[in-house]
Structures are given as C-alpha cells and as structure tokens.
Amino acid sequence: MSSLSPTAKIILSFLRLRPRSGYDVRQAVGVSTQFFWGASFGQIYPELRRLEQAGLVELESEGGRRRRTYRLTAAGERTLDDWLRDDEDFLFQYRDEGLLRLFFSDLTDPEAALENVRRMRQWREEAAAFFRAEIQPHADEDVELGYKFPRRALDFGLVMLEAQAKWLAELEGELTAR
Amino acid sequence: MSSLSPTAKIILSFLRLRPRSGYDVRQAVGVSTQFFWGASFGQIYPELRRLEQAGLVELESEGGRRRRTYRLTAAGERTLDDWLRDDEDFLFQYRDEGLLRLFFSDLTDPEAALENVRRMRQWREEAAAFFRAEIQPHADEDVELGYKFPRRALDFGLVMLEAQAKWLAELEGELTAR
DNA sequence: ATCGACATGTAATTTGTTACATGATTAA
C-alpha cells in the first residue's frame, strides 16, 4: 500500500471527474487548484506512466491521433477513495518570502519595511482579482454541473487572501502614521 | 551576483541579529519562522560552508570546544541588505492537502466531506494555540529588545489561521444543517 | 508549404526531508 505522490492525487482526482490526457490535467490544474496544489508537465507525464504501470489508470483512446487519454481503472477508483477518507496528517505548507522580510524588517529602514508591506498587500489584491476573473467562471460552471465544492475551495482562498490584505493595509496605516 | 538560496536568506538574517552556530540557527527557526520559512540541519550545515566559501560569513570562534559560531562579513551584510530591498518577485507557496480534498469532496459521501472540514478547522485551532504557547513568548521577548516585527509576523499568521478557522466553522454548520 | 497551437516527453537542476553516523559536554 505505497502511498500516492502529490501529483498522483490530483491526477486520479481529475480523471475520476472524467477521462483526460496529461495535457488536459495540466489545463484543469491551471484554472482551479494551482493556488494550493500545482502540477507541471514535467511531473504529470512521468507520473501517468507510473500510474499505468501500477494499474491505477489505463489508456482509453489514442484516438488515431497522438493524444493519450487516460481513465481510472477499478483499482484506481479504490485507491482514490481510500485517499479521500484516510486518516493520515494532511500536508500543509506555507512559504512566504514577503512575510520573511517582514519578520526581519527591524534590520532595514522604515521606508523599505513599508514598501515591503505595500507590495505584500498589492500581491494579495491582484491574486484575488485573478481568482475572480480566471478561476471563478470555471468554478461556477462546475456548480451548474452539480459540483459544489470547487466553488467553496475558491471562496476559502478568497477569504484567506482578503484577511491578509486587510491586516496588511492596517499595518501600512500604522507604519505611515509616524 | 548569484542570488541567495532560501536557506541562505534565513541564515544571513539570523546571523545579522547576532553571531550563531548552525545549531542555533535551527533553534531560532524552530521558535519563530518555521511556519512560513523552514530550514533543517541537512540544509543549514552545508549552506554555512558554502556561504563561508563565498565570503559572506566567517567563523567567529571554535571556542575550544566543538562549536562553530559564525558571523557576517562586510560582504555578507551588503548581500543581506540587497535582498531586504530587492525588487524581485517574492516566493509565495501555499500547499494544502485538506483544501485539495475539499475541492474534490463532491466525489465522496457527505460524511467524509464534513469530517475533512472538521479536521481542517481543528488543525487551524491547534496551530493557533501552538503559536500562542510556543512562539509568542519569544516574539514578546524580541519586543523587549526593540525588535517589533517578529511579533507582527506572528500576528499575521494568527489572523490568517483564524480567518480560515472561522470560514471552515461556517461551512461545517452548512454541511451539518442538512 | 508553413506557421502557430496542441501535445508529449526527457534532462538538468534545485530544494527539501529524513535517517543515519559520530563526537563532545554535562548532570546524575
């Protein structure tokens, strides 16, 4: 019962929604989970081969053309199901260079510290705007199809970004006041 | 002007506050930046050698004992300063397996989805409690010493965790209601 | 026929964790 690699988790999940090629998996990631669970071509293609080897996915069609569409096998379905229920600790990783610089901002002059905070806030605002423009349409489409959770995951991300932006704006005010 | 590795950034920063050994850097990370910028022994020790090679740090004392304390060189100070002001894009990485499972929760039964949300919320609450118990005392100590920003970085983390926990609690209510 | 978008893949490099090995110092 070797556990699934991070990339395997997202591949199996998207294939369960419908059969896809590696290319399609990457497109789906790009318009939905990228923010909290990325995957690049360089990981997806080799991982698909491994999953095929392991009997978790199989080729559905080579369509005459050069397009390899995969679908889940029964074993793949079971493995995915296990993961969606399992009890292991979740991976949680947060890495934030702006916050690192904030932490050490006593080492710089106030202007540099303030500029850093401003950039942090702006980044959050831009990310939130990007979510609404590029990701929300897809999430809303999913809702039409009866999938409610992608939209909830989007809202989670927006709430997080906006809480951060609000706090940063307050700190900006505090640092400007003097 | 080869750019600093992630681990180099935190090593130089902590050395600027005061000279330390690799062991001390690791301790400092563990009680302060771990949440958003980790570093393990396996990275710190080799990186210190590289930084020494590059002339950014130097041995301050071998203290007779087996304890290698490093301090910044003038070149190290300059390099650190450059980084604290530079214009490059900040690294921002967020990876959240609970959120990935939430995204795909249409594929499971409602009980498994609810259980996942509950665990996500609990994890946030435990993390926030840990911050207050284990990290805040050190941040407050820093304030006494005139370093105000570590405490602000802590507050940022708490605000983020609490915003997430609140949203998750609301979703829990919604999912329970039916 | 050729150009751009679609599609698959490999290789090199970077980053990070974990497990392991080893030695020095201090307190019981």
Add this chain to the structure above:
DNA sequence: TTAATCATGTAACAAATTACATGTCGAT
C-alpha cells in the same frame, strides 16, 4: 561512568521547476 543532550555532519531519497526536444494538427 553512563545516559541525555548538545552539536556537526553526510547520504539517500522525494518533489518540483525549467528548459529543451520533438512531433501532430488545422488553418491559411
């Protein structure tokens, strides 16, 4: 003197990004 903790280090592995190479398809 022996156990625990302090302290330094290496090796093996896992994960991820990026750049590169190659080929297919459809429209002009």
